[in-house]
Amino acid sequence: MADPVAIPGTAPITRDTVRRAPKVLLHDHLDGGLRVGTVVELARESGYDKLPTTDPGELAAWFLGAAHSGSLVRYLETFGHTVAVMQSREALTRVAAEAAEDLAADGVVYAEVRFAPELHVEGGLDLDAVVDAVLDGFALGAERAAAAGRTIRIGTLLTAMRHAARSREIAELSVKFRDEADAGVRSGGVVGFDIAGAEKGFPPTRHLDAFEYVRQQNAHVTIHAGEAFGLPSIWEAIQWCGADRLGHGVRIVDDIDTTGERPALGRLAAYVRDMRVPLEMCPTSNLHTGAAPSLAEHPIGLLTDLRFRVTVNTDNRLMSGCTLTSELTDLADTFGYGWDTLQWFTVNAMKSAFIGFDERLALIDDVIKPGYAALRG
Template structure:
């Protein structure tokens, strides 16, 4: 073990580390300036601010309400400006660029095609525009010395009734950039069991899906997502902590659901800053991810909505390293967890771990030991 393994990584090291992101919403990651541009070009007059800096602040403050429902209201503005092919292409391309600039080498970015039909696009046209935008963003990233691979997750809204249609859409595009399916939206009153036909279809097609569960709602949401629906991953899953008891002497006891989640290695797509904003956690230091990491759950670190949370994946790791004293070894552990849990073929996941992630972290440790600035995320050690 190197000295760097025992040292809290710097912000620059966290940015250059080859990271993996599984839970990021396309309509929650726009650049504020892009929102302003698209609103002006599309004639949308509903923005609360037209100055990009002030608009970015407004999104963050509006999302800091402590309510998931209030948090979700902020998306009315971003979705409003994402209704044309050109807008979707631009937002997707910039998303890939921004993630690559932050050192992300693999990302799964989700969005709900049904929310982008107001200007006459079809569902297939929406998916094609976003996929083309991701490919363009990957090309721009390579031109800037970075490498990233982006897969799309198609999301159905849990309060609507189009989940089977969106699942079929995801399956139709699974060889053209779409890697899986998701349901999202307010949990309370809209259990995942309302969408069993979509999940049964995906299982018959041997396709992958994740479910937002255990964020604003508790253990029943997680139980249904796993035992009724068969989810491959849990979006957030932070309320699994409700099934873990800690005695006065520090003894930890797992309930049957928590034990099942750990034993089955169910990936948890945890989003610390977002959880603070929606009231699912009270502080970074009190976030359940600290205990879940100690107990060796399959925890991963994610951004959720970079615009609303004013965050990047590097910043999420910075908050956790400050709260829990994490080292590069811990960051690598979370990153490998995420790559193991991605919705791409096993051999491709293994190649990313062995050829990109582990060499990238080794290079950062070597750079620290020998006092050099080390590789950038576009160096051979981190090329995806």
């Protein structure tokens, strides 16, 4: 999707200018985005002694190297360390507050950050206390960002682990905390439900009762699908489980024939595009897990050209050593995208957010479009 030739006064696309652009993030894991210094400090405070190193620089390099293995299973193993240091209320609140601050500093104006409450109960917290601690952290971080002159709105997604058996419990928790926010019990709330973890051998239909409950409650669903596994995972997520969005969805390209003069979409790919099912694409993470061999060969290029509802995301900022600024800048460098395409990605994401229509529209009209217009000059 080529942009018009740049006009005089248009800001060049660099890390600095893209950081200034208002951005929207839909796929970011709380336990994959810790500050490396925080991991070291929390490990020391909690007595966790299994980090490969306590030197922050060396630890950052270790996370990146372990993640860049070409294996989703190996990639997921790195979370054992971050989850281990997120087992107290204080730790969870700190990590969430820092996530909100870091995203705001990166120019993100709206983010949906996900985490699995069931992974944070080893220190004695119950599920409600875990969610409370994280929501308090997001609120605190947003307040600190506002004091620094940056505005961010955080929506929370509760994730169930697809290899475990607590999905219905987590689904009910997501609806409970959504309802509390709507009733004014607290200022921030949960905006949707997700499942994550290794796809192979753990199809989303194993959790059908959880998805049916969420849909019956008029709540939102996003499902990790089509990352390391193929079209059956995507088909089940949409047609059986009612996913509003696809986490990753990279393998939808397996249903697109590119051997002819023009790409030919199969039934599932055509449905995903026609129904504007949002794809939460995470390019750098996909390279690290082996879902794509290089950025130039990443399916995001073809899917953008074909006008799927593509959004750009970070997945795990610590493990992949990325930010939303770096993701968008790298895409612009690789595919020759200009500000029009970066705005298109951003508006796609805002349209696909799990918050009310009025709030989405206000962010698009009052924040996103003026922000990109200023960069065009």
